[in-house]
Amino acid sequence: MTTTETRPPSAAQPEAKRNSPLSAVLRARELPVALALVILVTVTAIANPLFLSPQGVKDLLLNATIIVILAVGQAIVIITRNVDLSVGSILGLVAFMTGSLFANVEGIPIPVVFLAGLALGAVLGAINGLLVTLAKVPALVITLGTLYIYRGVNNAWAGGTQYFAGDRPDAFGALSVDTFLGFPVITLLALVVVVVVGVFLAGARSGRDLYAIGSDPEAARVFGLPVGRRVFLAFVTNGLLAGLAGVLYASRFNSVGATTGSGMELDVVAAAVVGGVAIFGGSGSVFGAAIGAILLTTITSALTALRVDKFWQQAIVGVLILAAIIIDRIASVRTARKLRISEARDV
Amino acid sequence: MSDPVKTAPVPERVDGTTVLEAEPKGRTGWARVLLGRDAVMIYALIVVIVIAMIAVPRFASPVTTGFLLLDVIPVLLIAMPMTLVIITGEIDLSVASIAGLTSAIMGVLWQAGFDIGIVLVISVLAGVVAGAVNGFLVAVVGLPSLAVTIGTLALFRGLALVVIGDNAVANFPPELTAFFTSKLGATGIPTVMVGVVVVILFFGVLLHLTPFGRGLYALGYSQEAARFVGIKVARAKLWLFVGTGTVSALAGVYWTLRYSSARSDNASGLELAVIAAVLLGGVSIFGGKGSIPGVVAAVLLIGVINYALRLGRVSDVVLIIVTGSLLIASVVAPSVFGAISKWRHDRRVHRELPQATTSGAASA
Numbered sequence: 001m002t003t004t005e006t007r008p009p010s011a012a013q014p015e016a017k018r019n020s021p022l023s024a025v026l027r028a029r030e031l032p033v034a035l036a037l038v039i040l041v042t043v044t045a046i047a048n049p050l051f052l053s054p055q056g057v058k059d060l061l062l063n064a065t066i067i068v069i070l071a072v073g074q075a076i077v078i079i080t081r082n083v084d085l086s087v088g089s090i091l092g093l094v095a096f097m098t099g100s101l102f103a104n105v106e107g108i109p110i111p112v113v114f115l116a117g118l119a120l121g122a123v124l125g126a127i128n129g130l131l132v133t134l135a136k137v138p139a140l141v142i143t144l145g146t147l148y149i150y151r152g153v154n155n156a157w158a159g160g161t162q163y164f165a166g167d168r169p170d171a172f173g174a175l176s177v178d179t180f181l182g183f184p185v186i187t188l189l190a191l192v193v194v195v196v197v198g199v200f201l202a203g204a205r206s207g208r209d210l211y212a213i214g215s216d217p218e219a220a221r222v223f224g225l226p227v228g229r230r231v232f233l234a235f236v237t238n239g240l241l242a243g244l245a246g247v248l249y250a251s252r253f254n255s256v257g258a259t260t261g262s263g264m265e266l267d268v269v270a271a272a273v274v275g276g277v278a279i280f281g282g283s284g285s286v287f288g289a290a291i292g293a294i295l296l297t298t299i300t301s302a303l304t305a306l307r308v309d310k311f312w313q314q315a316i317v318g319v320l321i322l323a324a325i326i327i328d329r330i331a332s333v334r335t336a337r338k339l340r341i342s343e344a345r346d347v
Numbered sequence: 348m349s350d351p352v353k354t355a356p357v358p359e360r361v362d363g364t365t366v367l368e369a370e371p372k373g374r375t376g377w378a379r380v381l382l383g384r385d386a387v388m389i390y391a392l393i394v395v396i397v398i399a400m401i402a403v404p405r406f407a408s409p410v411t412t413g414f415l416l417l418d419v420i421p422v423l424l425i426a427m428p429m430t431l432v433i434i435t436g437e438i439d440l441s442v443a444s445i446a447g448l449t450s451a452i453m454g455v456l457w458q459a460g461f462d463i464g465i466v467l468v469i470s471v472l473a474g475v476v477a478g479a480v481n482g483f484l485v486a487v488v489g490l491p492s493l494a495v496t497i498g499t500l501a502l503f504r505g506l507a508l509v510v511i512g513d514n515a516v517a518n519f520p521p522e523l524t525a526f527f528t529s530k531l532g533a534t535g536i537p538t539v540m541v542g543v544v545v546v547i548l549f550f551g552v553l554l555h556l557t558p559f560g561r562g563l564y565a566l567g568y569s570q571e572a573a574r575f576v577g578i579k580v581a582r583a584k585l586w587l588f589v590g591t592g593t594v595s596a597l598a599g600v601y602w603t604l605r606y607s608s609a610r611s612d613n614a615s616g617l618e619l620a621v622i623a624a625v626l627l628g629g630v631s632i633f634g635g636k637g638s639i640p641g642v643v644a645a646v647l648l649i650g651v652i653n654y655a656l657r658l659g660r661v662s663d664v665v666l667i668i669v670t671g672s673l674l675i676a677s678v679v680a681p682s683v684f685g686a687i688s689k690w691r692h693d694r695r696v697h698r699e700l701p702q703a704t705t706s707g708a709a710s711a
Contacts, residue, residue, distance in 0.1 A: 137678045141626050146671065147619070148671025155665055273497065311505075311512050319502060321498035322495065325495060
């Protein structure tokens with residue numbers, strides 16, 4: 001196992017000591033997107049005070065919850081220099097299974113449904129992970145294929161069937177209505193996911209490995225990291241989270257059917273990219289991805305609250321994605337220049 | 348390990364290195380053409396067509412040719428420039444949104460009472476501009492195309508919504524919409540296929556027979572190396588994205604007139620179908636590999652399978668499993684074959700050069 005690996009002591013970065021915590025905050029990749037979110041919410045709240053009413057906040061959080069969970073999973077995969085386009089299909093399949101379990105199995109306990117959803121998501125993620133790591137084919141191609149296959153399975157299974165809110169127990173639907181300390185229950189679940197995964201990626205050795213793999217897969221392999229196993233687990237985790245999102249989708253929305261979640265994959269990737277997760281791996285954090293997801297969902301509500309023509313919303317989202325990529329580019333060019341200067345000084 | 352007694356005599360060269368006689372050489376001449384990836388794709392297409400003609404009632408008729416081709420034309424068109432883009436190691440996810448934007452602009456201009464010729468010219472120009480925006484961001488600014496075109500996918504589709512809202516324009520000149528579904532005599536081949544063939548030939552010749560096209564392969568293998576041998580990397584990429592934008596606009600025009608409906612959500616989701624077909628056609632997502640004949644065969648293969656299954660009353664929605672499975676099989680199979688041939692190669696090296704295993708020379 002990994003504990004037997006030895007690492008050179010020089011792995012600790014000497015230049016990290018010179019930076020104060022404040023400058024670390026100022027250089028964080030999450031900062032621009034977090035600022036954008038704060039400005040957006042402030043401006044909208046000034047223009048339309050109803051935007052931050054208890055009900056308004058609750059709606060904002062509920063809208064963000066599912067895409068936040070998906071963006072966190074996607075961030076894990078993108079950090080390893082892969083991508084998973086099949087998440088929309090996984091979500092759809094799990095959501096439909098959730099509806100079907102409640103409708104067909106009398107009195108099935110809610111935790112069992114959650115476990116079943118997580119398990120199905122993990123299995124679908126594992127299929128992606130196996131194909132990517134064993135066949136050594138780019139994840140973009142494999143998950144584009146499984147996007148179609150999972151969606152096809154969903155279509156075949158569902159046909160024209162839809163399950164509605166009436167088919168499920170009230171307690172399950174209440175998860176996305178009831179609040180605890182002002183937060184909807186499913187939002188708290190998403191928050192737990194963000195914190196757990198975020199701390200894991202920032203602190204745990206196998207979490208740090210993901211960044212090393214994404215920065216340079218060859219170097220990571222030479223260094224002795226179990227690249228295949230880590231990437232596989234990243235896909236399984238992403239599938240698991242997409243499964244969780246699928247179960248929550250069935251709780252949050254009125255109906256689930258054959259087309260549930262289709263087209264969601266690009267929104268999720270966009271959320272991660274807006275949140276500062278570099279599309280070619282190796283940098284970014286799940287906190288950034290989560291904030292990116294909140295920003296993208298909030299902007300839709302904000303534009304409605306500001307009475308902007310609803311037809312402009314998608315175009316504005318597009319501009320936002322492009323702005324995020326350009327800002328990211330400028331930041332990385334500046335970092336590279338600084339590193340070059342400091343290296344030259346050290347010599 | 349094999350028994351050293353059975354080892355074939357290995358010819359010794361002057362410098363002391365040895366030559367493996369049994370090592371297969373790369374294919375040359377006709378064998379290369381007839382056994383290559385493209386040829387296999389074309390054989391698969393022919394086999395599927397023959398099976399469909401035998402097994403599926405009503406498949407073998409001019410009606411089939413007509414509807415099948417009308418269905419695949421948008422994907423076939425966009426797949427051509429997309430092949431070139433992916434060969435250079437980039438990708439364009441915004442093609443379907445450009446087609447939608449073109450369609451929306453057509454609808455609004457036509458409703459505003461412009462002459463149909465002017466409407467068509469402005470719509471296609473919109474595609475050129477949209478492609479140039481992608482090309483500028485990727486080639487000049489140097490941003491990753493995957494991220495950029497996810498952004499412009501949302502942006503162009505959003506602009507389509509801004510232009511036309513949730514209206515639909517349907518009253519295009521009847522003689523024009525009739526032309527777009529008309530057939531060439533009794534063959535059942537749609538008249539517009541003439542234009543599509545021109546586009547295919549244009550990109551086929553451009554890729555395979557011009558220095559520019561050959562340079563794209565070099566570009567896909569290594570940008571640095573391509574720059575050193577004098578290929579203008581940024582300019583080539585800029586033009587390719589202008590190409591995808593232009594052809595996507597043509598596909599948008601076709602879509603609008605074929606269904607006689609201009610809407611903001613026309614052709615949505617088509618980008619993934621195009622990319623799936625291109626990759627199935629043997630184009631490597633890493634760049635540097637692929638060909639136009641292979642891609643054309645792949646587009647037609649998916650079209651034929653879908654059409655035949657639909658005639659065989661397989662539910663429409665289940666068909667996407669076929670696309671997905673074909674895509675995965677086409678990329679996993681070479682990887683499996685590669686592993687097998689490497690294993691055989693290693694075994695041969697071990698058998699014929701038993702001493703090499705101790706010196707470590709075979710580990711490479």
